[in-house]
Amino acid sequence: MNTHTVQVKRPGGRSAHVQAQVRAALEALVAEEGRERVTVPAVAERAGVSASSIYRRWGDLSGLLAETATARLDPNRPLPDTGDLRRDLEAWARELIAHMTQPGHKALLKAAAALDNQEDTHCLRNRKVEAGVMIERAHRRGEPTLAPQQVIDHLVAPIVFRLLFGADAVTPALAETLVAALFRAAAPADR
Amino acid sequence: MNTHTVQVKRPGGRSAHVQAQVRAALEALVAEEGRERVTVPAVAERAGVSASSIYRRWGDLSGLLAETATARLDPNRPLPDTGDLRRDLEAWARELIAHMTQPGHKALLKAAAALDNQEDTHCLRNRKVEAGVMIERAHRRGEPTLAPQQVIDHLVAPIVFRLLFGADAVTPALAETLVAALFRAAAPADR
Structure with a gap:
């Protein structure tokens, strides 16, 4: 030395x-x-x-x-842990919405969307891991669960799509609307 | 003259x-x-x-x-008209998937996502109008219907999000998977 x-x-x-x-x-x-x-x-x-x-x-x-x-949404931050998957996902979605609607963040989201990628972006990987952690906790509590991919398709994708392409409002209340739709979408088809 | x-x-x-x-x-x-x-x-x-x-x-x-x-997906093309909303939306989603997964089209989709927009993009406006036409036909046939925004959130958004950010396969079969989830998501909450 x-x-x-x-x-x-x-x-x-x-x-x-x-x-x-x-x-x-x-x-x-x-x-x-x-x-x-x-x-x-x-x-x-x-x-x-x-x-x-x-x-x-x-x-x-x-x-x-x-x-x-x-790198802007710290992957090591504590995740919501309310003891109920639906409330966890609502709190998580509200956090994503608050983060992505900050001034200047839409422009960075657009920059990230424009980048070439051959695999999942870091951001998507982190969101899948986070969804998986909350789902796994719910599974251990014996709650009916869903797949991380369903959380991406029906909760994360609509929020990001609206920000990138649309004028549709992305408000905190969208978290509850989309989580409710997600739980219906993820229910067994024969229900 | x-x-x-x-x-x-x-x-x-x-x-x-x-x-x-x-x-x-x-x-x-x-x-x-x-x-x-x-x-x-x-x-x-x-x-x-x-x-x-x-x-x-x-x-x-x-x-x-x-x-x-x-401008690449002709807004004047004929829309699927099978007499059943679910089959119309499946055919329409397969068409979107086939279009967006052509070589080079992902790069253009990324370019479109990166552009500034204060209102709905042309592309999103056209897709909302198309969903509205198919939904209105179903309504006149007396079928249970859904809102164009639900079609955007749970069918169009997941396809585009997967293409922009993910390595998740976007295959023709995704059309059926997402349309089935859309119909469950759009069902009344008290079902």
Whole structure:
């Protein structure tokens, strides 16, 4: 061990601080200028870092957009745990709606939708895992359950689709409407 | 009337032909290069027209992408009319799936998702109108019906969301799965 070890990146240290600054600068610029007009040098100037440090960490603007758009809802945050799957999913959906309707977040959602992907996006993977955790808890409580894919198709997809393509209001109350429809949709066909 | 009248645009004439060439060039370039690398001059060269004629008609690349992405499923095509709403919606969903999974169309769908919109996109408006036509026919036949918004939320949204964000297969069989879920979701809550 020698003095060079002080240059190792420390999680939560200077590196995390710079990343947060760069993401905040990107979000502000996308909200103000629109995604089409944002460049890496502009983000670098706003964040007070060198453009080369952005290229080094994220490759290019697409990489930065993708990472920022998908890293913004902390996958380690506590999930709703009310003891009832329906109420858990309603609270979770309200949280997603509150997050995605913040100023500037629609533009990042659009940027994420535009990116090439050969597999599930980080964001979708995280939402599937979260749905799975809440469903698994309900299963252990003996509640009738549903599949994570049904939660994606009938709860997450309509919220995101409305934000991307439509003028249909995405309000907190949509959480209850869609969760009720999801539970009916997921009921056995012979019910 | 004088000889200048021959310069008036004729629907289906030279103007329509040029538009079709430009759209085809755009689709080919997006499929080959990805949306981020496509420029108006490149589209013009591929289509064998001047870049200025593209700027004149579509304003810029965003305008061309939006118009091409939303104009590709002919809103005047005949809709399924089987005499049964469920079978109509299944046939309609299979048609949407077949259309959106053609090579290059996912890239255009992503381009459309990335565009700014303050109101429903043309594409969404057309799909709502189509759902409304099939639902209205069912209503006149005395069938239990549902709302066009439910068709958007539980049939169109999951298909588009899977294409934009996921690796989940979008196959023709998804039409039946989602239409069955839609009918359960749209059933009265006290059923």
